[in-house]
Amino acid sequence: MNCRVFFVVMAAASINAVFAQTLKHAEFGVPWSETITPGELSNHLHILAADSMEGRETGKRGQRMAADYIAQHFKSVGLLPVSGSYTQEVPLRVSQLKGGVLTIDSQQFLYKTDWVPYPGIEVSEIEGQVVFVGFGIQDKDAGWDDYAGMNVKDKVVIFMAGEPGNSKKGYALTGSKEPSSWGSRRNSKREIADSLGASAVIVVTEEYATLKSRFLPWLSRERMRLDVDRKGEGTDVPTLLMNPSSLLALTGWKSLDHARKKWPKRKLANVSFGAGKIALARKDEKVVAHNVWGMIPGKDSTLAEEIVVLTSHYDHVGVDKSGEVYNGADDDGSGTVSLLENAEAWMEATKAGEGPSRSVLFMAFVGEEKGLLGSEWYSDHPAFELEQHVCDLNMDMVGRFDEAHADDDRYVYLIGSDKLSSELHDISEAVNNAYTGLSLDYTFNAPDDPNRFYYRSDHYNFAKHGIPVIFYFSGVHEDYHGVGDTPGKIRYPKMAEIGKLVFLTSWEIANREKKLVVDRVNDFPTNR
Structure with a gap:
C-alpha cells in the first residue's frame, strides 16, 4: 500500500469513527427503515x-x-389520535375582489382605471368625509406635520406619495438635497393615518400604472388566509392607490407638481370634499380545512x-x-x-x-x-x-x-x-x-x-x-x-x-x- 492510499484509508476510518461516536441508537432502527420501500x-x-x-x-x-x-x-x-382526533381544524377565509366603485362628491371613479385596492383590504364598504392631507407625514424631529390643525377621525384621507421638495431645490424634511426615508415609507404613512382614526386611505402615486400591473393579478385571484384577527405591528386600514389624473379631475389642480409646491404653505385650494364612499364587490366566505395528525x-x-x-x-x-x-x-x-x-x-x-x-x-x-x-x-x-x-x-x-x-x-x-x-x-x-x-x-x-x-x-x-x-x-x-x-x-x-x-x-x-x-x-x- 503506498503512502497516499494509506493516508486516505486512515482519514476515512477517522471520519467513520467520529460519526460512530455521534450515533448511539440509529443502528437499532435499520431493520425497520427497510420497510420503507x-x-x-x-x-x-x-x-x-x-x-x-x-x-x-x-x-x-x-x-x-x-x-x-x-x-x-x-x-x-x-x-x-391527538386531542381525540386524527385531524386538527384549520379555520380559513376565502376572498376574491370582483370590482367596485369609488364615489367622492357624487363623482364616480372606476376600478382599475382610476384606482385599485392595496393588497390585504378586507372590507366591502366604507363611507366618510374625504380630506386631502398633503404627503401624509408626521415627523416631530423634522418639524413637519401634514395633519396640523386637522381632525381626520372617521374620515377618508388622501395623500401624495413621496415627500416635499426635490433633488434640485432640496428636500424640506432634511434641509438638503438628500431625501429622507419618507419617500418610500408608504406603510408608515398608512400607520399614521390609522393612528389618527382615519377610516380609509387613498394614496396618489405616479407609479400607479406599475403598481397596478403588479397588484391586479394578485387581487383578481381567489385569496385564502387564516380566519383570525391580525394583531400586532403594522396596519390593516383600508387603502386604495389612485391614478394622479383622477385626483386632478376631482380637484381641478394643474398638476401634482402644483400640489407639491402649494401644499407646504397651505396655499392649495380644494383640499376638503364632501361625502366619500368605497364600495367593493367581493367574494368572502369561511372554509374549514384540516391538518392530519397521529402520534406514538x-x-x-x-x-x-x-x-x-x-x-x-x-x-x-x-x-x-x-x-x-x-x-x-x-x-x-x-x-x-x-x-x-x-x-x-x-x-x-x-x-x-x-x-x-x-x-x-x-x-x-x-x-x-x-x-x-x-x-x-x-x-x-x-x-x-x-x-x-x-x-x-x-x-x-x-x-x-x-x-x-x-x-x-x-x-x-x-x-x-x-x-x-x-x-x-x-x-x-x-x-x-x-x-x-x-x-x-x-x-x-x-x-x-x-x-x-x-x-x-x-x-x-x-x-x-x-x-x-x-x-x-x-x-x-x-x-x-x-x-x-x-x-x-x-x-x-x-x-x-x-x-x-x-x-x-x-x-x-x-x-x-x-x-x-x-x-x-x-x-x-x-x-x-
Missing part, C-alpha cells in the same frame, strides 16, 4: 396523486378526500413529554379552468407518502417492543400552497407546548431531480439543519454517512439564497419559534406546479432512500438521552 411509496402515491383526488386544493373536495385517506392510514397502522407516545416516562415531529404538506393547487388536474405527485405527494411510510415503520417497531423513548408526532399539513397556513395554525395552536417540540423533519418535494443533478439522482438538498442546532446537523450527517450515503447538498442553505426556499415550506413555522428543523428537498423541475407532475415521473428508489434518512435521523433523536441542544443563532431572518 419503493413499491409501497408508489402504491400510496398512485392514490394520493390520482386524477380522482382533483389536485387536492385546500378547501376543495379533493383535499378532503386526501385528508380522509391519510387519517385512515394513520389509524390503520396504529397511530394514536414515548415509552420513557420522562422523555415522553418531548415531541419529535415529522411533517409534509398534502395539499396541491387543484384543477384549472379547463378541467386539467394538477396531480402534485412530487409537490408534495412525495413528502406525504414518505410520511405515511415513516409512520408505518415506526409503528412496526413499536409493536415489536422497540418504540421511541420520546413521543413522535406525524403531521400532514393543509394550506401550504396558500401560504403555509396549516403549519402556521398549528404553531399558533399547538397540541403540545412549543417548548416540548424537539425538532421538525419536513419532507417537501423529495421524488424528482433538478437540472443540477441530471446525472445522479442520489442526492437531497438539506435546508436549515445547522441553523439552530449543531447537534441536529451532526446527527443528520452521521446517519447519512453510516446508512444511506446520499449526496447532501447545502446549496440553498444560505440567507442570501435568492430562491428563499427556507421560507417556502412548513418547517419555517417551527424554526421561527426556535425549534430546530431539517427541510428535505429535491429541487424544482420543469413540472413544478404543472400538469406534468404525475406519479409516473417519480424516482421511487431515491424517495425511499430519503425516507430512510428521515426515519433513522428521527430514530436517533427520539431515543437519545438528552434533548437536542439549541446552540446556534439563526442567520436566517425570522420575518419572511
Whole structure:
C-alpha cells in the first residue's frame, strides 16, 4: 500500500469513527427503515396523486378526500389520535375582489382605471368625509406635520406619495438635497393615518400604472388566509392607490407638481370634499380545512413529554379552468407518502417492543400552497407546548431531480439543519454517512439564497419559534406546479432512500438521552 492510499484509508476510518461516536441508537432502527420501500411509496402515491383526488386544493373536495385517506392510514397502522382526533381544524377565509366603485362628491371613479385596492383590504364598504392631507407625514424631529390643525377621525384621507421638495431645490424634511426615508415609507404613512382614526386611505402615486400591473393579478385571484384577527405591528386600514389624473379631475389642480409646491404653505385650494364612499364587490366566505395528525407516545416516562415531529404538506393547487388536474405527485405527494411510510415503520417497531423513548408526532399539513397556513395554525395552536417540540423533519418535494443533478439522482438538498442546532446537523450527517450515503447538498442553505426556499415550506413555522428543523428537498423541475407532475415521473428508489434518512435521523433523536441542544443563532431572518 503506498503512502497516499494509506493516508486516505486512515482519514476515512477517522471520519467513520467520529460519526460512530455521534450515533448511539440509529443502528437499532435499520431493520425497520427497510420497510420503507419503493413499491409501497408508489402504491400510496398512485392514490394520493390520482386524477380522482382533483389536485387536492385546500378547501376543495379533493383535499378532503386526501385528508380522509391519510387519517385512515394513520389509524390503520396504529397511530394514536391527538386531542381525540386524527385531524386538527384549520379555520380559513376565502376572498376574491370582483370590482367596485369609488364615489367622492357624487363623482364616480372606476376600478382599475382610476384606482385599485392595496393588497390585504378586507372590507366591502366604507363611507366618510374625504380630506386631502398633503404627503401624509408626521415627523416631530423634522418639524413637519401634514395633519396640523386637522381632525381626520372617521374620515377618508388622501395623500401624495413621496415627500416635499426635490433633488434640485432640496428636500424640506432634511434641509438638503438628500431625501429622507419618507419617500418610500408608504406603510408608515398608512400607520399614521390609522393612528389618527382615519377610516380609509387613498394614496396618489405616479407609479400607479406599475403598481397596478403588479397588484391586479394578485387581487383578481381567489385569496385564502387564516380566519383570525391580525394583531400586532403594522396596519390593516383600508387603502386604495389612485391614478394622479383622477385626483386632478376631482380637484381641478394643474398638476401634482402644483400640489407639491402649494401644499407646504397651505396655499392649495380644494383640499376638503364632501361625502366619500368605497364600495367593493367581493367574494368572502369561511372554509374549514384540516391538518392530519397521529402520534406514538414515548415509552420513557420522562422523555415522553418531548415531541419529535415529522411533517409534509398534502395539499396541491387543484384543477384549472379547463378541467386539467394538477396531480402534485412530487409537490408534495412525495413528502406525504414518505410520511405515511415513516409512520408505518415506526409503528412496526413499536409493536415489536422497540418504540421511541420520546413521543413522535406525524403531521400532514393543509394550506401550504396558500401560504403555509396549516403549519402556521398549528404553531399558533399547538397540541403540545412549543417548548416540548424537539425538532421538525419536513419532507417537501423529495421524488424528482433538478437540472443540477441530471446525472445522479442520489442526492437531497438539506435546508436549515445547522441553523439552530449543531447537534441536529451532526446527527443528520452521521446517519447519512453510516446508512444511506446520499449526496447532501447545502446549496440553498444560505440567507442570501435568492430562491428563499427556507421560507417556502412548513418547517419555517417551527424554526421561527426556535425549534430546530431539517427541510428535505429535491429541487424544482420543469413540472413544478404543472400538469406534468404525475406519479409516473417519480424516482421511487431515491424517495425511499430519503425516507430512510428521515426515519433513522428521527430514530436517533427520539431515543437519545438528552434533548437536542439549541446552540446556534439563526442567520436566517425570522420575518419572511
